Amino acid sequence: MRLQFIFLLTVLPLIAVAQGDSIEVKALLDEAYGYEDTDPTKALEIYGKAYNLSEESAYDLGAFRSLHYSGIVHSNMVNYDSALHYYRKSLAFSDKAKYPKGTAATYINIGNVYQFLGDYDRVADYYLKGIKVFEVIKDSASMAVTYENLAALFSSVKQHQKEMSYLEKALLIVPKANLELMGMIYGDMGLSQSKMDNLPKALEYFTKADSLSKYVDNPKLDFFVQRNFGEYYLLSGSYQKAILFLNRALKTNEKINDPYYRSLLLTHLGEAHAMIKEYSKANSYLKEALEMGQKNKIKEIQEKAYYTLAKIDNDQKNYQRAYKYLNLHMNFKDSLLNEAYLKQISLFEKQYETEKKDNEIASQKLQLQEKENDILKKKNQYNLALGGGGFILLGCLGLWLFYRQRQKIKNNEILALQSQQEVVKLEALIDGEEKERNRLAQDLHDGINGDLAVIKYKISSIEPDKFSKKEKIFYDDAISMLDNAVEQVRRISHNLAPPSLHNFDLIEAIQQFCSKQNASNPINISFQYFGNRLVLKKENETAIYRIIQELINNIMKHANATEALVQLNNHDDKLIITVEDNGQGFDTKSTENGIGLQNIKSRVDFLKANLDINSSAKGTTFCIEIDLKKNKK
Structure with a gap:
């Protein structure tokens, strides 16, 4: 769902230059805008040139627009690393120019780029930043577009009910005179309904968008109307109608010159012709789409094209080639982390858990010593009462016992203070470890990832036409390896410090984790949540998230399971967490169980919870019961 991305970008270049701005810079901006398509x-x-002139004349607004529009052009050209570079650079100038709408629009466009790259945690972060600014300046049209973008985010993670709720919000606040934006929203609502298999409702929304397109002269809205009807008829099995509308959309796309949508339309046309057994046309469309996907590094297009090509060859009994295409399709779904980074992550996990456990032991020791002090004090009082009612000898004995007990109390108090200092030190170490994890995640993402992006940008600027065939292979391999490295570093960064724990509540964070695992692993992981809204301390939420993360990782590594269930049930101040699978099970009494299970038990103790494990050849169930009264915020 990339509709809002294009729509927002077409609005921004039309903002008029304020009175008193540099006439020469404005002329350059207008000239450049005419060449964008x-x-x-x-x-x-x-x-x-406009940026250099703005810099020389200290014209901050001109510098902002020059950089921001450069980012838009790179986005349309699918040069996402370059787009992010220009967007981020433009933020400093929008602040200097005191232009909040430009700042908000930049946040939204950065979020749009991350959405297309699949980095959903960052998408939400930047969208929320943009929404806050739009709310302050009361820009309802931009707010509506941002709600559309948030809907697209939830569509990407297959939460279509939330997608619809944000689209309905957008429809409520969109200015009634903005028929183009209203048409885009109706089109998105139709797409959302089609993903929920509600095709009659989808057709109703698509028809509304079509009606509005008749009142405005906008090629992009015309394109999306035709594209949406094409997808609708493709889903409903009316393949000839689908081909008719997809071809119309393909022709309209020539006006807006969008390579992503052209390649997507080609894959749909290939699929439609394949369904009516016009395999020659289908192959032609799909191979053109595949070539564009490879050229522009669009993994989604390559995955779709390879899948349909595999189906075509399978139907024609070309099984060897079908198998080859199917493997290529699967390659775009699978991703492996670098083994060295995995070891580094494991080391940090073990260090963190060891310090956590030491902290718990020290706390328990402190509690025992405090109880012993209470007992000693009561015993001392008893001895005093006995000495006061006895003889002088007994009194002297009582004084001696008092002195002895008092000395013990002092010694125990000293030990208690030492233990308390130890707890403070351990807490400081754990806090430092968390900060170090976050710092490492930030350095990996902003440091190494930034460097890799710059390296890729510089390598990509080299003209490969003059290379020999062997050098061309090395050049393509280098670009591919850089893409893989960027993806690996991003995943490692998120593993060290998942952004979803900071941007969403615990339930949404777990739901996102399960969705991501479903997308990249063969195991089908279901997530369910029942009961009241869950409110916990952040450290307790982190502990629960880490328990579920560890359990799911263990299932994927050791269980040989095909299905798993994560269920949270919150009722009557009790939170019941159930994680089960249909795998091969394990011996729960074995002393050879690894550090993963020890980490889980340590976190369960931290939450003052009860853990029950049942395992057999038919699968394993972990049940954790948490008393929320003991963990109140």
Whole structure:
């Protein structure tokens, strides 16, 4: 669902330059905008001149627009690393120019780029930043577009009910005169309904969007209307109608010159022709889409094209080639972390858990010593009463016992203070460890990832036409390896410090974790939550998240399971967490169980909870019962 991304970008370049701005810079901006669709390279060159002129004259608003529009052009060209570079650079100038709408729009566009790259945690972060600014300046049209983008985010993680709720919010606040935006929203609502298999409702929304398109002259809205009808008829099995509308959309796409949507339309046309057994046309469309996907590094297109090509060859009994295409399709779904980084993550996990356990032991020791002090004090009082009613000898004996007990109390108090200091030190170490994990995650993402992006940008600027065949292979391999490295570093960063724990509540964070595991692993993981809204301390939420993360990782590594269930049930101040699978089970009494299970038990103790494990050849069930009264915020 990339509709809002394109729509927002077409609005921003039309913002008028304020009275008193540099006439020359404005002329350059207008000239460059005219080249964006026909000659984007020329547009970038002119925007660069506008930026240099703005810098020389300290014209901050001109510098912002030059950089921001350069980011838009790179986004349309599918140069996402470059787009992020220009967007981030433009933020400093929108702040200097005191132009909050530009700042908010930049946040949204950065979020849009991350959405297309699949980095959903960052998408939400930047969208929320943009929404806060739009709320302050009361820009209802931009707010509506941002709600559309949030809907697209939830569509990407297959939460279509939330997607619809944000689209309905967008429809409520969109200015009634903005028929183009209203048409885009109706189109998105139709797409959402189609993903929930409610095709009659989808057709109703698509028809509303079509009606609005008749009142405005906008090629993008016309394109999406035709595209949406094409997808609708493809889903409903009316393949000839689907081909008709998809071809219309393909023709309209020539006006907006969007390579992503052209390649997506080609895959749909290939699928439609394959369904009516026109295999020659289907192969032609799919191979063109595949070539565009490879050229623009669009993994989604390559995955779709390879899958349909595999189905076509299978139908034609070309099983060897079908198997080859199916493997290529699966390669775009699978991702492996670098083994060295995995060892580094494991080391940090073990260090963190060891310090956590030491902290718990020290706390328990402190509690025992405090109880012993209470007992000693009561015993001392008893001895005093006995000595006061006895003889002088007994009194002297009582004084001696008092002195002895008092000395013991002093010694125990000293030990208690020492233990308390030890707890403080351990807590400081744990806090430092968490900060170090976050710092490492940030350094990996912003440092190494940034460097890799710059390296890729510089390598990509080399003209490969003059290379020999062998050098061309090395060049393509280098680009591919850089893409893999960027993806690995991003995943490692999120494993060390999952952003979803900071941006969402615990339930949404767990739901996102399960969805991500479903997307990249063969095991089908179901998530269910019942009961009241869950409110816990952040450290307790982190402990629960880590328990579930560890259990799911153990299932994937050791259980040989095909299905797993994560269920949270919150009723009557009791939170019941159940994680079960249909795997091969394990011996729960074995002393050879690894550090993963020890980490789980340590966190369960931290939560003052009870753990029950049942395992057999038919599967394993972990049941954790937490008394929320003991963990109140």
